[in-house]
Each structure stands twice: as structure tokens, then as C-alpha cells.
Amino acid sequence: MGRPPLVDDPRAEILREAARLFAQKGYAESSLNELAAAMKYSKGAIYNYFASKQEIYDAIIIATLKALYDSAASAVNPDDPAPERLRQFMMAHARCLEANYHAFVTMLVGYSGMANAALKDDALKLRDAHEGLLRQIISEGIADGTFRPVDVAMTGRAVLSLLSWMARWFRPDGPKSGEEIAADYYDLIVKGLA
């Protein structure tokens, strides 16, 4: 394509830097001027890719949810038993959060801030696909007797709560990696406390 190798995906780079800015300052407090200055872009260069700050926000949510679902879907091996697939799902979710930390912090306040109704609908579909994959694993584990007959929706929500709340306390430079934390949570959820 003849693009210079260091900026081979300016759109993704804008989303990454904007997520960092939103996570650190808050969405409302951030401006495209600051984003452009942080990236050493002109504001006009950003407008080549996105029409507004809101459009960038919406694109961050969609890109992150897509990365989350894709990473889980590709990590889960359909031939493995349910507990192993649950472990694969949880590790992939935590890895994705670690790799896209600022985008997950930006997402913490939810999709309610999304302005484009069609994109918001896409976001909910991606979230449902991710949760659906998890519920399928739990259902199959119950069906083949490896899991207790728990409430599937409640259990899926519990697993996603553990992983989602990491955006509030996890630090990429902290003592444990995302995968180590997911492994601890997997162990707790499967074996229980008693």
C-alpha cells in the first residue's frame, strides 16, 4: 500500500491514544485539541478519520467489544471439556483487558454514552455474543455433569463481573498479570470456598 511502516494504522492509533486520554481525564474533560497535541497530529489529521470526539468514543467501544469477543471465541477450543473452555474464556478476557487497558477503563461507564444508535445496537450484539459464548460453556458443563445445575445467566454474569471489575483496580504494571488473576478467579469459581 506504500504506507510508512510506523503509522500503518492511523485510525487504530487515534483510538488507542484517545482511550488513554479518556481513561486518564474523563471523556467530558478531554478535547480533540489535547488528543492532537498528544499524538503530534494536527486536528485536521484526526478529522480525516473521525468527525467528532463522540465518533471516536463510539468507535473505541465497538473496537474493544469486537476484540474481546474475537479473543474469547478464538481462545475457546470447542473440542475441550467445559471447565477447560471456561478457563480459556476467562484467560482470554483478562488478556484482552490487559492489552486494551485504557479502552476498558473508558468502557467502565458503559454504552449509555454512545450517541450513534446503530453502533450502540452493534455494541449490545457484541456484548451478547461474548456472554452467549460463556453461557454455552456453562450450559454444556451442566448438561454433561461436570458443573452443578446452577442458574446459567446468573453464573455467566458472575464470571463477567469478576473480569469486568478489573478495569477498576487492575494495573498493567502491577504484581500479577491479567492471566494470573483470571486463573485465581477460575479456581475460586469452579472449586468454591467450602
Next chain:
Amino acid sequence: MGRPPLVDDPRAEILREAARLFAQKGYAESSLNELAAAMKYSKGAIYNYFASKQEIYDAIIIATLKALYDSAASAVNPDDPAPERLRQFMMAHARCLEANYHAFVTMLVGYSGMANAALKDDALKLRDAHEGLLRQIISEGIADGTFRPVDVAMTGRAVLSLLSWMARWFRPDGPKSGEEIAADYYDLIVKGLA
């Protein structure tokens, strides 16, 4: 004190209405003018109690964390066995979230938005007291053999993650009460999936 009975605590009423506004519109997008209009107060009446929107935000966080710790501390009966105390803790946390739903949504983005450093320090102490109570229950359950020898900090964080994430999906008018959800989570955490 001769106060009219319907407005016996205007300060608490301002915090409650402000939390509703912040939860629905976002902190940055909310103004004291809107708050005053929603409460049928003059802006001057609000200034009798708080000097700024930021001061109201800080006060919401402190009041909510204090209510959370107090409700858990008074719900936990020190004479009961550890699993029962864990259940009491989780139910109290969920009840408090349900009763202060908008304040918990306002808190979702964290204490980083707090401007008053002394109050932020108070907030972290209240959070630590709440988590400390939970860790004590888990530690004692491990010591007396009712719980497996799990990592106490990790397990406390898992329990608080389940409860905290409710601010993102729970609806006070939804099909299950906060206590019913906490009871499901308690069952899952204690018995596990396998």
C-alpha cells in the same frame, strides 16, 4: 429544632438528588442550575450547604462508602460462623447498593474524581475498612477449616467485584432484589461450579 418535617435533612436530600442527576447525565454534564431546578430549590439554597458541584460529588462518595461500611458492620454478627457472616456481609452490601443505587452508579468511575485530598483519604479508609471486614471473615473461615486455604485478598476482591459490578447492570425495578442476587452469588462463591 423546629425544622419542617418534610425537609428534615436538606443536606442528605441534595446529595440524593445530585446522585440521581450525576448517574443519569454524567458528572461533567450536570450543573447546579439543573440540580436546583429538579429540587425546586434556589441555587442559593444549595450554596447554604455546599460550595460547589465538586464538593457535592465528594460528599456523595463519602456518605455512600460510610453507609456501605456501616451497613455491613452492623449486619455481621461476630458470634455467627464464617459462612453465615460472609452471607450477612454480601446481603448487606447488596441492600445498600439497592437503597443508594444512583450514588453507586456515580461511584462507578471511582475516587479519582475526588478533589479534596483529605476526603479522598477518608474514602480510601472507608473502602479499606469494608474490605478489611470481609477479609477478616474469610481468614477466620480458613483458620477454623470451614473454607479452603484460598488467597484472602484475591477472594475478598472477587466478592467485592461481584457486588460492585451490580452498579453497571442491576436495576432497582428489575425481576430480582439486591438480596436475591447476593444470595445467588453467595451460593456460587461458597459451593463453586464443580
